[in-house]
Amino acid sequence: MKTNGFHLPKKVGIIYSEVKRKYFPTEAQYLTEKDAYHDARVVAKYLRRMKIRVHLYPGDATLPGRLRHDRPSVVLNLVGSVKGNEYLASSIPGILELLDLPYTGAGILGEALCYNKFLVKKLLEQNGIPVPRYQLFNTALDQLDPTLRFPLISKLNEIHGAVEITKNAVSETEKHLRERVKFLIETYNQPVLVEEFIVGRELTAMLLEGLNKKVYVGEKVFPKKRQKDKYLFAAFEDQWEKDTFHYQKYHDPLLRDYVKKAFEITDMADYAKFDIRLDSSGRYYFIDSNSNPAFGPKELDCALANILDLYDINFTEILKRLLLNTIRDSQGKERLPLVKSKHSAA
Template identity: 30%
Template sequence: MKIALTYNLKKKDETKPADYFSEYDSEETIGSIVSALETKGHSVEAIDVEYPKLFSYFRKNRVDIVFNIAEGKHGKFRESEVPAILDYLNIPYTGSDTFSLALALNKALTKKILKAENVPTPNFQVFSKGTEELDPSLRFPLIVKPNCEGSAKGITKANVVSNYKDLLKKVKETLNSYYQEALVEEFIDGKELTVGILENGKARALPILEIDFSNCNNSGEYFYSWRMKEYQGNRELGLVPTFHCPARLDAPTEVLVKEAALKTHRAVGCLDISRTDIRLDKNNVPYVLEINPLPGLDPKESNFPIMAYADGMKYEDLIEAIVLSASERRGLN
């Protein structure tokens, strides 16, 4: 097949905030996906969506399918930008559609749907002004997050607060730094888990990945903050979590966790691939934090490939499975 790979390239720009390019992909990730697709016999052209003539490129160049990992450029619907262009031109692409991508990026809307579907998710409140009264049903500690960001942007250990004064301070910092609503939710103290969902005719959960932060005590970090994700593996900073895949769970809990991830995948309307982040509380209740329909695919650093490897897949098999799922959906096979 002739495949176009659409992406945003991670750049270095000292004039931008430290987390500005965190959602974007490295040259190593892009090269690995191209190599995997070529290994499976496809011809591939990689296209940075910063290219100013993206629309005209696809009008002039025929491709069988687009392998989309692009995060888009601007605003709370940015992840839907490339799929919207492809939908308009009737070009098939991998992964979720414009609606699901926009929905999943909005944490609060996603959580409302999860609650309607009886999927456990931490109780929450959205702050748009920073002067709102706190919902009296919410219990400290609380965590403050930008409502429409990925890759843990805007989230540090200081975002976990234990009193109203610190809460308002962090909410106002978030509003002023990210120019969007702040999501405030109850902080679930427990195991950090993530679950990959892969479709190939039928959605199935990959082996659950547990991220253990007990080796990160010297860093002061104890959950998947932006700093933890950005510098994961840096021994000088003490950011060396231990990964357990499959996770250290008993069989009934494993079933509950996978069911929560599958229900989240379906409720949001994800296609082909997704990764759901979960916190397991002391009573073994799996609380869904968020879902990512565009999970990282770095073969060495990203969580999704780790789960695929534990399932017995090679990296090129994972990439091909995503293509096959999308191809079957669109009747290309």
């Protein structure tokens, strides 16, 4: 099939997370991955409408053999975890590199960095991108950095999906903070990133990479009943339940420049998601990044689709451009520009 004079691939593979409840220490983390196969099937439906043959692969030990056998022209990497470990998702680009198969998304380095929030914070900070003051706790007994100011919020260093980002994640005292850090380390067996909680508004930026990089930003708008919350932010239940907040368009050239720089520094590719807090003085703070966020159309209710919909960006066209540019990258050709939106983005 041709699109604007360019040939789409005839055969595409989609790799998704192999999900079993026993892989995850808590129901909350399992919830973030349990629909991986369903979501992959939804994306496959859009590809089949383009007359593309689709192969679905779980990200498990059978993957290398199945890829060798089928040899898809392009692979969509939608893997968020391997055996329940998010940091192992960086092994998927490694397999694809060894098999010399073109694939979407970040490579090994970009994926590995994504699952170490502390390292990402360091990289952003060293390159002039604003982040809250932070500290990595390897044990609950680590000395607290005296420069940190309460309230502080505790986050799992290697897990995304807002897991354990609840109202109890914000600490106003050192006693509460240490109890929280102790619980997280014992439950998830990983370090905990503690950072200053930034009171203010919450933004999500999606970057799409074609010939140029385009940034689309949405501000989270919460219901009126939430406006009186002492600490207003998108908690775990907000992310995984329906109608807890919606997005509205947000424009600022400075923020767009920050997002583009962050994308390059962390070695991302094709698309990415950044979460940002905006304080009452108009200062930005990057609080999270994801090189492989949930990818799909609006029916999947993911941030990428909901924000792009604000700008009248059609998922089918984005999918076509993603496939074409992945092939052109593998051939050493210049990328194609992204589809034009009715609303400006830069």
